[in-house]
Amino acid sequence: MKIKDEILLFSSGIVILILTFLAFGKDGFAEWKGVQSEFLDIAEAKIGEKRAKEFQTGIQMIWVPEIKVVDRCKTCHMAIDIPGFESEKQPFSTHPNLEQWNETHPFKNYGCTTCHGGQGFAVTTKEAHGNVKHWERPLLSNDMAKEYGFNKASELMEVNCNSCHRRETDTPGMPNINMAKKLIQDKNCAQCHIMDGKNGGTLGPEITYVGSKHPETFGFDGVEGKRSVMNWHIQHFKLPAKVSKGSIMPPFGFSDEEIRALSILVMSWRKVKVPMEYVPYKRD
Amino acid sequence: MEEKQNKTTRKDFLKKLTGYTILGGVIGHTWMYVRSTVPNVLYEPLRRFKIGSPDKYTDGITYLAEERLYIIKEKNEYECVSAVCTHLGCTVNVHQLGSSKEITLPDGKKLKQKWEYHCPCHGSKYRGDGTIYTGPAPENLPRFTLSVSPDNQLVVDRNKKVKKDFRLKV
């Protein structure tokens, strides 16, 4: 079938024009733009037009090069550090216990992903919350916490707290980790494992930075259910030899609560560089 | 004859339309490519930023070193003066005058000032209201607008310069 050249050229022109418009649309109607205008309506109703105008539109970014934070969460979570929006649904609500958290961990110095996880670079919900392939630190959500038996996200999030607060004991706000640290002392894990880089036994492998071990480097043959490192640790604490073939580590009879706490403790032992201003210290 | 005429004009019309659609695609693509080189986010300190609650400022002049700004508070009025000399960009210092002095400005008005701004680099001197009176600096010290954020903090906006009579009343 011979199609005349002029018709072909004309249809190619139509095709390229339509596709160009589609490309414009995909970029112009970005997800975050809709979220921002929805928020501004809510803000206008709540605090009046004049004060609502103070909110900045466009991509918002917290950039802290010292701790390699590039967080764009505020693009959608516009009221996260503004008191008064506690009753709104996400992403429009204020951060819980805003005053307390902003005092000890000011958002402009810590970003958001430092504690919550997630992909700070991204500006779409799915990508930003980081539950996508090839992003290793997803958002530690309520759902994820419940999946592992915790009650709420803040419990699971303790794994990120301890990455910096590792050398402390009895830190307020970290009940699970505090309990796990006590357990480590009571059960004398150091008898078989080096956990601080120097002292400990050599019957078991050194686990000072076991939190930095990549999931690919764990053996998942003996693990039931989801192939996650968290699951690996949970099942390992319950019965080491089932998950780690040939292991001589005995099962210690921990309760489920203790196992959860110990698992997030060891997963928090990551190689992180903490600048001087960020080193935690006990406030009197 | 007429049919041939119609055919020719239809052909020309199609040609023109084709040209315009392809041109539209070319312009559209060019626009996208050029637009992408203009940044939407900058890895720089923010141009509009918070500087703390109004209550934490004492009466008089406060220097914010990292932001290179002077914040002046008098009772419940606030001003924001840039500390960057308009000559070649050095940071000007505050030269306290000990006691409040009254001077006459070139336009005849009187000004009460407690300090002056002196630049250490090439000797530019500014009065207490930021206006230049000696030295190589070509302009007065810029002033930026101040506002209060919804969470009750002072907000400086470098994008909006203001005149020397601007005061934020809190």
Next chain:
Amino acid sequence: MKTLIQKQIQVAKDVYEFLFASYSPKTEREASDAVGFNFLLHWFPVKITKKSLSWHYSFWLGTISLVLFIILSLSGIVLIFLYVPSVERAYQSIKDIEFVVSYGWLIRRMHRWAAHFMVAFVFFHMIRVFLTGAYRSTNVTPQGKRYANWIIGIVLLVLTLLLSYTGYLLPWDQLALWAIVIGANIAKATPIIGDQVQFIMQGGNEIGQNTLILWYAMHIAVLPFIVTALISWHMWRIRKDGGLASVDSLGVKKEGGEPVKSKTYSLMGIAKGVRPSISYHKVAGETVHAIPAVLTRMMIVTVFTVGFMTFLSIFFAVPLEEPATTEWTPNPAKAPWYFLWLQELVSITTIRVPLINLGIFSIPPFTINGGFLGGAVIPGLVVGAALMWPQFDRSPESAVGVWFHKSRLKQNIVFLIIVLALAILTYIGTFMRGPNWGMFLPWESWPSMPVNF
């Protein structure tokens, strides 16, 4: 004032005509002049045989390859503004391109899709040229040297692969890093000088900042310059060789006048002689003005190619995996698809030969150096054979520029078998090699990658 404005309007009209009039000539004379009056049209001949225009002879694969190269150049230039070639910042700069640069996602995807398609279409173009025997000149176009253009073309194919490979490293993610680790280690298998080859390739003992900036410079400057020069030469040779090879099968006809007896004038008198006349051999075949016939078809190919790439870029994402680290290797780690045939060859030719007992003495166990054999020797032989084949092609001249000419049946079959083998190896490498390089049949599912939470 009015006349000044009117004059400027006239100037604008003149500028428009100066730039664009040649594209839509209104008379035969304008059409003939167009190729001499407009810079961008100077490559075209005045007239071209209708046969050359055919869609189904060449499928315009060369044009598509060129268009893809232009798309890559333009999108690449924009990306130079946006990408940072430092090991600390490369990954982040690409995340920024994906998320916060206006249309960044589109430009990056266009670049990657066009890159993969250019490798494929340059290869298809080579296949077409071989199957039509178009790498030879005949006495229809005796001044041509199509063999030279064939060599330039093979070199362009290799350079296209190198351009794609150097670009592959730049995102500095796990996909990129390990693809290059594999390539560098195959290069290391070269006997005697293997370590030095790897050192030169990597810019050091490890793949790090040196490697990144070296490959970046190759990718954005050195290789594009060479490829642009070679493409220009390739196109110039097409004109010198008398156009597409399909023209050669049209044959030649003699045209022009025989000498005619006439009066002629000498100094101070009238003499008997012949009038000046010209006779010439012309390619037999109906011709049309290249402008607008070829131009229209080129525009069609260009706009549809750009359109298809835009379509892919709007609807299909391109990968960006975890930030590059040597602490763990993705399982499986693979070269890019266009080198998977080579990676498969290496794994197939790495044979562990056990102890061979011959009674009097025995040959100790050894391993065949698959990296060298499969990675350098066999691919080298294939490329070498391709370069040299035109010398050995003994088919008659009537086979040039014809699809599947009977006299070239054997060589076409052998060629297609090699192409099929490459395709099968690529398929196996892409879809059937799973974790730990295990063989997974197409219906078997691969184990999923474990996660932290």
